[in-house]
Amino acid sequence: MSKVLKKTQLSRDVFQLVLEAPEIASERRAGQFVILQADSDYSERIPLTIADADEAAGSITVIFQVVGKSTLKLAQLDAGDVVENVLGPLGMPTHIEKVGTVVCVGGGIGVAPLHPIAQAMKKAGNRVIIIMGARTKELLILEDEMRAIADEFIVCTDDGSYGRKDLVTAPLKEICEKGGVDLAVAIGPAIMMKFCAETTRPFGVKTYASLNTIMVDGTGMCGGCRVTVGGKTKFVCVDGPEFNAHEVDFDNMMLRQRSYKPQEQEANHKCRLQQAVDELQEQK
Amino acid sequence: MSYIPADKLREEAQELINKIDFSALKPKDRLAIPMQEMPAQEPSVRAKNIQEVAIGYFEEQVKLEAERCLQCKNAPCIKGCPVAIDIPGFIKAAAEGDYQKSVNIIKRNSMLPAICGRVCPQETQCMAECTVGKSLKDMEKSVAIGRIERFVADWEREQGRMSLPEIAPATGKKVAIIGSGPAGLTAAADVRKAGHEVVLFEAFHKLGGVMIYGIPEFRLPKVILDKEIDNLLSMGVTIKKNFLVGRTRKLSDLIEKDGFDAAFVGTGAGLPNFMNIEGEGLVGVSSANEFLTRANLMKAYTPDKADTPIFTGKKTAVVGGGNVAMDAARMALRVGAEEVYVIYRRTEKEMPARREEIAHAKEEGITFLFLTNPKRIIGDKDGKVTGIECLKYELGEPDDSGRRKPVEIKGSEFILEMDSVIMALGNSSNPLISQTTPEINVNRWGNILADGDQKTSMERVYAGGDIVLGAATVILAMGEGRKAAESINKLLAE
Numbered sequence A: 001m002s003k004v005l006k007k008t009q010l011s012r013d014v015f016q017l018v019l020e021a022p023e024i025a026s027e028r029r030a031g032q033f034v035i036l037q038a039d040s041d042y043s044e045r046i047p048l049t050i051a052d053a054d055e056a057a058g059s060i061t062v063i064f065q066v067v068g069k070s071t072l073k074l075a076q077l078d079a080g081d082v083v084e085n086v087l088g089p090l091g092m093p094t095h096i097e098k099v100g101t102v103v104c105v106g107g108g109i110g111v112a113p114l115h116p117i118a119q120a121m122k123k124a125g126n127r128v129i130i131i132m133g134a135r136t137k138e139l140l141i142l143e144d145e146m147r148a149i150a151d152e153f154i155v156c157t158d159d160g161s162y163g164r165k166d167l168v169t170a171p172l173k174e175i176c177e178k179g180g181v182d183l184a185v186a187i188g189p190a191i192m193m194k195f196c197a198e199t200t201r202p203f204g205v206k207t208y209a210s211l212n213t214i215m216v217d218g219t220g221m222c223g224g225c226r227v228t229v230g231g232k233t234k235f236v237c238v239d240g241p242e243f244n245a246h247e248v249d250f251d252n253m254m255l256r257q258r259s260y261k262p263q264e265q266e267a268n269h270k271c272r273l274q275q276a277v278d279e280l281q282e283q284k
Numbered sequence B: 001m002s003y004i005p006a007d008k009l010r011e012e013a014q015e016l017i018n019k020i021d022f023s024a025l026k027p028k029d030r031l032a033i034p035m036q037e038m039p040a041q042e043p044s045v046r047a048k049n050i051q052e053v054a055i056g057y058f059e060e061q062v063k064l065e066a067e068r069c070l071q072c073k074n075a076p077c078i079k080g081c082p083v084a085i086d087i088p089g090f091i092k093a094a095a096e097g098d099y100q101k102s103v104n105i106i107k108r109n110s111m112l113p114a115i116c117g118r119v120c121p122q123e124t125q126c127m128a129e130c131t132v133g134k135s136l137k138d139m140e141k142s143v144a145i146g147r148i149e150r151f152v153a154d155w156e157r158e159q160g161r162m163s164l165p166e167i168a169p170a171t172g173k174k175v176a177i178i179g180s181g182p183a184g185l186t187a188a189a190d191v192r193k194a195g196h197e198v199v200l201f202e203a204f205h206k207l208g209g210v211m212i213y214g215i216p217e218f219r220l221p222k223v224i225l226d227k228e229i230d231n232l233l234s235m236g237v238t239i240k241k242n243f244l245v246g247r248t249r250k251l252s253d254l255i256e257k258d259g260f261d262a263a264f265v266g267t268g269a270g271l272p273n274f275m276n277i278e279g280e281g282l283v284g285v286s287s288a289n290e291f292l293t294r295a296n297l298m299k300a301y302t303p304d305k306a307d308t309p310i311f312t313g314k315k316t317a318v319v320g321g322g323n324v325a326m327d328a329a330r331m332a333l334r335v336g337a338e339e340v341y342v343i344y345r346r347t348e349k350e351m352p353a354r355r356e357e358i359a360h361a362k363e364e365g366i367t368f369l370f371l372t373n374p375k376r377i378i379g380d381k382d383g384k385v386t387g388i389e390c391l392k393y394e395l396g397e398p399d400d401s402g403r404r405k406p407v408e409i410k411g412s413e414f415i416l417e418m419d420s421v422i423m424a425l426g427n428s429s430n431p432l433i434s435q436t437t438p439e440i441n442v443n444r445w446g447n448i449l450a451d452g453d454q455k456t457s458m459e460r461v462y463a464g465g466d467i468v469l470g471a472a473t474v475i476l477a478m479g480e481g482r483k484a485a486e487s488i489n490k491l492l493a494e
């Protein structure tokens, strides 16, 4: 059982929870995630990246977007409430080393998992370029935190309401053209990661993507998180979540992410969700 | 086997009991008593509910079945039992109506009789050696040892008299048990009895291993498992759920830094195999582990309450022929599939599933396609499963396992329309512990190598159950957990 120590709303539908989890806080490394379950009997188990951890305080931070029933359940918690089950840290930590210049590309909620990686890359002595994107201004999260890490910082919005009016792949391409990039890390919606991979491929820039497949156990037991990487079947929860983006079959991954779409839609019409989130806000 | 209503079985047993003079039974009279069928829910009813299929013997039936036993001097059945239960001993006590004595005899060797009575493959173990079956020239007519075992264990639980074992005075030693399947649960109990402090680590949010996430409610009601776990708790075992050894903490850290004097690894064979054929990545294809976990552990069989989604296709194909395949197929019916097909590349005779499960599956209306194997899975433009292309097979020469090898018949391809496919091809061992603990040696399939005392290549670390044996059985896992506990207790006594 993990107590919620703090809850913050970061944007319209993005929330941050600080959870009591001393064992996880002391073992976790950048790139790893946890599986949370609000209650043992009927709740779903959902994976969320460990966005930050405080070993001394024995706490971890998760940042999530309300996209369905389980994330809504989490958003409804307040400081003092408990999350019955928190398992982690899971997955392989990101391989952090000094390579030179690293471009970190984050889209939407993907900025949350990207933050600890960018931080670690910087700490290892790399020059870090950060490109952040969102559909519109009010969906941007962690801008100040990311800006503080970056040696070069670019923000894009799809609708031009803030920063450049572009997709993140546009500045990524320009940077690659200038040369001197040693590594790229892309985290965001599958479609964004796919196009980031296509952008860096011609330049031969090694690129990692962190995959957000459907998961159940997170221990390698169910195979629900399987993806095809370099023609081989890999389990994201134990072999990943990071893989060489140039080898990932994103098209199949996107298909599989939609596996339970009909069931999920039944559980939460978009309008009902937004209404619930708005109600949360009003209560404040 | 065709379905006989429970009431009728009871009536028949009552009539028979009145006719028999039990004081003067000769072996041939015993052989003449008909084998007592297991009463079960009506097939068309049970296929749509999650309650236990087999109801359990009526008292009259236990009496008759126990009287069928010849009390053989050499007791060949004991040799067939992986944990050498005194079978004629407990059957005799049951025949005499002393159920407490009967269950006590079983418990000398098995910690989980209510579970083993339900899930052991008796037909390949004790019953395969039974003199009654041999005399009747039909091994399916052997004494129904497991059904008697189940009856006496259930009787004890229902009396609310389950006694707790004695616990030796505290030794100050601390033991880590990793995994809460039958191997881990048994090891935890036996080590605790010796007075050591025991911490049981489990990755999931519930205890029981495959018994909780894999074997369905309709075959093993979870209240039975919960009772066993309650007992463990009242023995003073500390339980740490949501703890993945290797990630939350490394095994070597438990031993070197956290003060554990020994550890037992019982992490099971939880790595689902796939066929690596075209279309396995389509939407609607899942492993049996995923399907059953969603259904059992995440309770997707109560769709009005559970948040976890599950495929409720109308036509489901299950590929495989073991218990896992039978469970997945029967669960698919219960979560809404209208037609379920089991696709197996050999014949019914070679199927590794328990006979009773196969019979039950047939009664419930599941279609079996033998000598058939998938070639590829077909999908539509949205990547959803629409069908499965299969090949017909025939049996050829025997292979290493002694079973005749299936060989494909060229050009025999045919397509079945399906909207979901469940792969039940068995499990390999979970590599997490061995990957994060290089000191532990494994064989080429990733199973941990353990010696006759269940000791691994790492000092103070023991292992048992499916992680050592590969996908095996509950009773073998329990037996290894027990043996490992013995070794650990010996080590700590030094």
Ligand SMILES: Cc1cc2nc3c(=O)[nH]c(=O)nc-3n(C[C@H](O)[C@H](O)[C@H](O)COP(=O)(O)OP(=O)(O)OC[C@H]3O[C@@H](n4cnc5c(N)ncnc54)[C@H](O)[C@@H]3O)c2cc1C
Pocket (backbone or CB within 6 Å): A033, A044, A045, A046, A047, A048, A049, A050, A063, A064, A065, A066, A067, A068, A069, A070, A071, A072, A109, A112, A113, A211, A212, A213, A214, A215, A216, A241, A257, A258, A259, A264, A267, A268
């Ligand atoms: C390793 C990993 C790290 C992640 N980190 C974060 C994070 O830091 N912040 C964040 O907001 N999200 C993260 N996600 C995604 C997050 O797990 C899903 O958004 C969440 O599970 C949705 O649950 P729901 O019930 O609210 O929505 P649902 O109604 O179940 O689904 C809505 C959408 O979420 C996807 N989804 C559903 N269940 C899962 C699941 N179990 N795993 C992954 N996707 C799912 C569906 O494909 C669907 O498109 C991560 C996923 C993975 C695999």
Ligand SMILES: Cc1cc2nc3c(=O)[nH]c(=O)nc-3n(C[C@H](O)[C@H](O)[C@H](O)COP(=O)(O)OP(=O)(O)OC[C@H]3O[C@@H](n4cnc5c(N)ncnc54)[C@H](O)[C@@H]3O)c2cc1C
Pocket (backbone or CB within 6 Å): A219, B119, B120, B121, B178, B179, B180, B181, B182, B183, B184, B201, B202, B203, B204, B208, B209, B210, B211, B214, B215, B243, B244, B245, B246, B266, B267, B268, B269, B270, B292, B323, B324, B327, B354, B430, B432, B433, B464, B465, B466, B467, B471, B472, B473, B474, B475, B477
């Ligand atoms: C669907 C199905 C049906 C079956 N039916 C039958 C049957 O009818 N009869 C029969 O005899 N056998 C049956 N079996 C086989 C039987 O269930 C197994 O042989 C038995 O459960 C093995 O026990 P175990 O203790 O070795 O491991 P498991 O039962 O697999 O338990 C291992 C436990 O360890 C946990 N774990 C794994 N890794 C870690 C880690 N790193 N840290 C912490 N915890 C961890 C897992 O979550 C799990 O709970 C069936 C199996 C399946 C899948």
Ligand code: SF4
Pocket (backbone or CB within 6 Å): B068, B069, B070, B071, B072, B075, B076, B077, B078, B087, B088, B129, B130, B131, B132, B143, B145
């Ligand atoms: S072999 Fe059969 S008849 Fe003989 S003692 Fe065992 S159970 Fe009884």
Ligand code: FES
Pocket (backbone or CB within 6 Å): A214, A215, A216, A217, A218, A219, A220, A221, A222, A223, A224, A225, A226, A235, A236, A237, A238
């Ligand atoms: S989540 Fe089940 S195997 Fe990865």
